[in-house]
Amino acid sequence: MIMRFLYAIHMAYHYRQALRLYTQAACRDRVTNLTEITLAWLQQRGIETLVLDFDGVLAEHGATKPLPEIETWLNHIYAVIPLYVLSNKPLPARKLYFQTRYPNLTWVAAPRKKPYPDGLIQITKLTSKPSNTIALVDDRLLTGILATKLANTQGIYVTHPCANFKKRPLTESFFAMLRFLERWVFV
Ligand SMILES: [Mg+2]
8 A cells, every 4th residue: 555655656756747737628638527538539539448447437436336327428338449447446346237237348457556557558468459549537647547657558537526425525525635636736
């Protein structure tokens, strides 16, 4: 845990200019949420494989399945592009959900969590495609987006993550604080 934190700080400093670009409104590689992503949008960026983070991107923290509007989006995108999920919290209930609903989606759990690039490197090997045709969608600069820099894939930053403050006030406040810090203090 502490090693991952130190690694994140060290690498975030190294890639601070690349990360800072994602904090700017003009950045073309950010969306408010997943539903903005269409096949045409992906094709414009040369993206052939889409990797999704779970918490904040598919659903709020701790949820076991995506939000209904995200599920609708998944049903469309699932038919047109290979999908992977790379979460730092690979709960068995989440894995089971995808196995049942989206059997062609690949669930990846790397031993070393993001920002270590291991999961993205594993996916790159599975696809046998150039790493820059793969994109990870993530709501965290110092975990997911940093991992994309280290693995030389594309990164799509979600600026308005899914959150349920009523259900999990402490967890959601903690992650909102982390997102604020990484946007305004670290990079
Ligand atoms: Mg997340």
